[in-house]
Amino acid sequence: MSVVSAPTASRPPTVQDFARIGGLEALCRGCTLSVFPLVMYRAWGSAQLVSQIYFAIGLVSLLTALTVPALTRRFARRRIYLFATALYVVAALAGMVGGLWVNAALLCAVMAAAMSFVCFNAYVLDHIDKADFSKLETLRLFYGGTGWVVGPALGVWLLSVWSGAPFVLLACAATAMGVLICRTPLGEGKFKATAPVLVGGAPRRAHPLAIVRRFFAQPRMVTGWLIPAIRSCAWWLYFVYVGIFAVENGLGEQVGGVASSIANMGLFLAPVMLRWMRSRSVRTAIRAGCLGGSVCFFVATLAAPWPWMTVAALIAGTVFLVLLDTSAGLPFLMSVKPSERTEMSAVYSSFRDVSGIISPGVAWLVLQFFPIAGVFALGGVALLCAWWVAGHIHHELGTPAPLRSRRRRGLS
Template identity: 45%
Template sequence: MLRNRLPLLEFPPPRPGVNAFATLAACEASARATLISVYPVLMFRALGSAAAVSEIYVLIGCSALACALGVPLLARHVPRRWLYTLGILILIAGSVIGGFFPARFVPLAVAANSIGLVIVAVCFNAYVMDYVERASMGRNESRRLLFSGIPWSVGPFLGVLLMDIHPQIPFLISIAACLVMLAFFWHLRLGNGKAITKARRPPANPLRYVPRFFRQPTLLAGWFYATLRSVGWSIYIIYLPIFAVKSGLSDQIGGLALSISNGFLFLTPLMLGYLQKTGVRTALVTGFAGSGALFVVATLVSDYPWPAIAILLSGTLFLILLDICGGLPFLLTVKPSERTEMAAVYSTFRDVASVGSPVFVRLVLAFVPVQGVFAATGVLLLGCALIARRTHPGLGLRRH
């Protein structure tokens, strides 16, 4: 006798694409955003001075740089899916150390957080290049920005707010976001990326392209702009909360300011329109000059902390403009045949900024208090605006 059989229902994983990677990015943003304003406050409480915080961040930056250089070598022996998983587990370990261990272990938690982020970022970018078509890269970036905008806008203030209610809550939120990210990653079944044919020759060592990179003025300028922009953001994120606490304000102020700054991300369509009308050179000069001038003015009124913080907050609007246009000199002028190798050299701007920022701050703090750091940073940004005036005026403008 034949039995009626119900067909088995299959639930295939979602096709890896723009929305899937934007969701992964949103999970990562949720894990990072709740702690990004918590760690500077905890570091300052544990170490007692801004100078000591700078010294620790130098060591952390060096460890992250070494990890970034070592990830490609590690990827030759560890499958990418397990390497990505390892990065998430290191992020979770950092949150456990920061939230459940004594305060003296906070620097170790920050180091684990930085190393985990480096591993996750390298693997994430590799997956994106495998599964997202080149024609969809722009849409992928805009969707990633949209999905991550809310966590970055809410998370920094929420983190310091919840820290005052219970110090472990921000870390529990970060751990939960990491677990969701890990579960969704394995649900996507990305594996080790798409299979590719064996290369006819071994991959070129990016170090061989360093001299050629720095002999090309436009590529060097793009790297320099990206580095200075990252320095500006790093100093704002780390030292604004310290300035607020030393000025007698609540330790929640830094998180609130960072949340508002990240809320400016939703203005990027307007900034993109400005960039398309005026060109890259004008946008670069405007971004560096505006942020630099406001950082200097904030130092001049630092005896009044509320106006100073408001002015610094306004300066980040110009830093976001630099986020949009700072990398375009590189992207628009690099030779197609050298994109991979030159991109490896260009990407070092993040690691150089993560090491250079605390070194720069430590030198400044030897002569002036913490508010002087913003003036020194403003002078650097203003100097970069003068250099940006030498950018080709037609760069980024549509040709008719």
């Protein structure tokens, strides 16, 4: 199979172009980040039931991500990307209606995020050199900082003004994102069925199970996928349950949004974290992020009798999660073969959907026996497991060549 690009554009898309698109999507997701858990809790009145709904929606999101490669063989990738932005708008309309329609709003928003993430990463692999991946990740986080920092607190404040107001902001951000995608020379990214590539005597197809089998046959990719998945679980537990924890402990609805915004301020530290990571290695950065985050989540659990201390410990833990945002995706992206860009982008993006399934599922079990602070201990255990998994990453991955040479001379 070969990729047929759109007609040659006047210039190829740059790192800045992708960072701007990522920044607008950050606003789409950020403005409802703390809103969805609150409106779901309002609608159902039970943290356990909210967890069950998130679990079911996570399953649909995972299936959505894994079917994108098959869709790209029938439709241009740009059209799928634009359809994802349209789903954000549909989510906004359902959210404005309110009531139990918030379930449909959450479903559409999660599906849009899954499709958008696959398309974004596939385009990145098409147009950006591997040497620029770390620069893109840092710049994308920096551009998205405003959406992630302002969005949660603004969304919760707008919710107090009118329940549909945060979704108006979502519709505007999604529309702007669609316009930017149209104006950026990304190419169509559509697959054309030519002579099939034979793998073990059989033609390679876009069937989701075939993609998953090829993924599991490459241990480096499995390791590179597990770490972002666990990091995503930790973020999921933070964003969903901090707000509910605050409400149940009498701290008010605003605390969840403000805590999410403060946590996302760490995104502006991404350039500093990148320089620190380059002076060491990707493995060192990932293991430091996992261990530091784990300690903070455990402290938050032990401090549960003092709710403000729990919130403070969790916010401290998000600094380490931002370090993982900067570094955790690099091992996977650096292992992808050019011939498998779209397929493996779908697999890579599935870490968010899998975390959206596992996190509420396991959290629901925990909540059957422990108070809500127990889910933070769950996050600590998960990050500790990621610290162990990260030990299998090559110690020189992502280390600049001059630094590798100096280290080797020092050992000789």
